[in-house]
Amino acid sequence: MTRLRQQGSGLIEVMVALAIGLLLLSVLVMIFTSTKLAQSNQSGLARLQDNQRTAMTLINTIVQSAGYYPNPQAQAVTDALPASGAFAAGQSITGTSGVSGASDTLSIRFATAPNDGVLNCNGTSNTGAGNTIYINQFAVNGNNQLTCALNGGTAQPLVDGVASMSVLYGVDGAGNGSVNHYYPASTLPSGAVVRSVKVILTMLNPLSSQVTVQNPATSSLTVSWVIGVMNQL
Numbered sequence: 723m724t725r726l727r728q729q730g731s732g733l734i735e736v737m738v739a740l741a742i743g744l745l746l747l748s749v750l751v752m753i754f755t756s757t758k759l760a761q762s763n764q765s766g767l768a769r770l771q772d773n774q775r776t777a778m779t780l781i782n783t784i785v786q787s788a789g790y791y792p793n794p795q796a797q798a799v800t801d802a803l804p805a806s807g808a809f810a811a812g813q814s815i816t817g818t819s820g821v822s823g824a825s826d827t828l829s830i831r832f833a834t835a836p837n838d839g840v841l842n843c844n845g846t847s848n849t850g851a852g853n854t855i856y857i858n859q860f861a862v863n864g865n866n867q868l869t870c871a872l873n874g875g876t877a878q879p880l881v882d883g884v885a886s887m888s889v890l891y892g893v894d895g896a897g898n899g900s901v902n903h904y905y906p907a908s909t910l911p912s913g914a915v916v917r918s919v920k921v922i923l924t925m926l927n928p929l930s931s932q933v934t935v936q937n938p939a940t941s942s943l944t945v946s947w948v949i950g951v952m953n954q955l
Contacts, residue, residue, distance in 0.1 A: 770883065770928055774945050777868050777881045777923055782949050784830045784843050784858050784870075785919050789814035789953030791833035792853060802833050803855065807874075815916045815951065817889050819908035825862040825886040826907060828919070831855060832953075843870035844878060862887050866926055885924040885942050892918035892948070922946040 791802035800811040808816045809831060817828045833855045834840040834848040841847050843858040859871045868884040869877035892901035893914045901917045910916075924942050 767929070770925060770943070773881050773883045774923070774925060777884060778921075778945070778947060780843065780868075780870075780880055781828070781860060781921055782947075783841065784860075785815075785828075785949040786952050787832045787840055788830045788951050789832060790840065792835035792838065802853075803831060806855075807857075809857075810913070814953065815891065815919065817891075817907040819906045820886070820888075823886075826889045827859055827861045828887070828889045828921070829857060829859040831857045842872055843880070844872050860887065868923075883926045883928070885926050887924075888922040890920040890922075891916045892920065916951055918948050918950050920946060920948045 789799065789803070791797065791799065794802075798812075803809070803812055803814060805811040808829065814831050815829070817826055820826045832840065833853050835853055836848050836850055839847055842856040843860070848854045848856075855873075857873050859874075859877075861869050861871070861877060862884050863869050863877065863879070865879070866883060866885055867879040868881040868887065869879050871877040888906075890904040890906055891910050891914070892904050893911065894900060894917050895902050895911075895914075899917075904920055905911070905914070923945050925945060927941055927943050
């Protein structure tokens with residue numbers, strides 16, 4: 723009788739199988755990591771774009787309302803918007819220049835009639851019994867948030883991820899209705915009529931933690947735009 727002998731896998735076959743298994747596992751890990759990174763990048767970029775769009779929309783809406791008041795046919799702007807605080811009579815736009823790297827501030831005021839639907843920077847409107855003047859002051863706080871303080875009240879956070887804000891004021895120095903010079907608040911000529919506002923926001927880059935030689939992302943990104951002032955005479 724012939725005795726059958728059992729034969730198992732040799733050491734070489736086991737090592738080859740382990741090598742193939744480890745190779746496949748490493749490929750799977752790389753695919754998983756790449757997918758998670760792509761998802762994280764897409765989420766971060768979407769958040770950055772949303773923050774930029776929200777900040778631009780909020781500031782645009784308020785600046786375009788600068789100088790508005792309900793009844794210009796029967797009332798002078800200097801009466802509708804009298805001198806108050808940093809504002810001269812009739813003035814609707816002012817601000818401050820940041821010092822030592824601090825952000826600028828931008829203050830906008832306008833008057834509203836009851837239930838006219840003109841929104842302030844907190845997203846509310848005049849529902850009272852008479853006309854109301856709103857002063858909207860935009861700034862950036864220490865938590866990298868764009869904020870707005872309404873009529874000198876507590877600043878409310880509006881948008882996250884904003885590192886700083888700079889503001890330039892377009893002035894019609896030649897008196898021909900066109901902007902010919904942009905000034906920071908610190909050098910804005912007294913009595914100058916502001917025709918447009920240039921806002922520069924420095925946004926925190928959500929991908930900055932992934933800086934590599936292949937992906938030299940910066941820690942911040944800058945967006946700027948010019949807003950025409952509609953109600954300046």
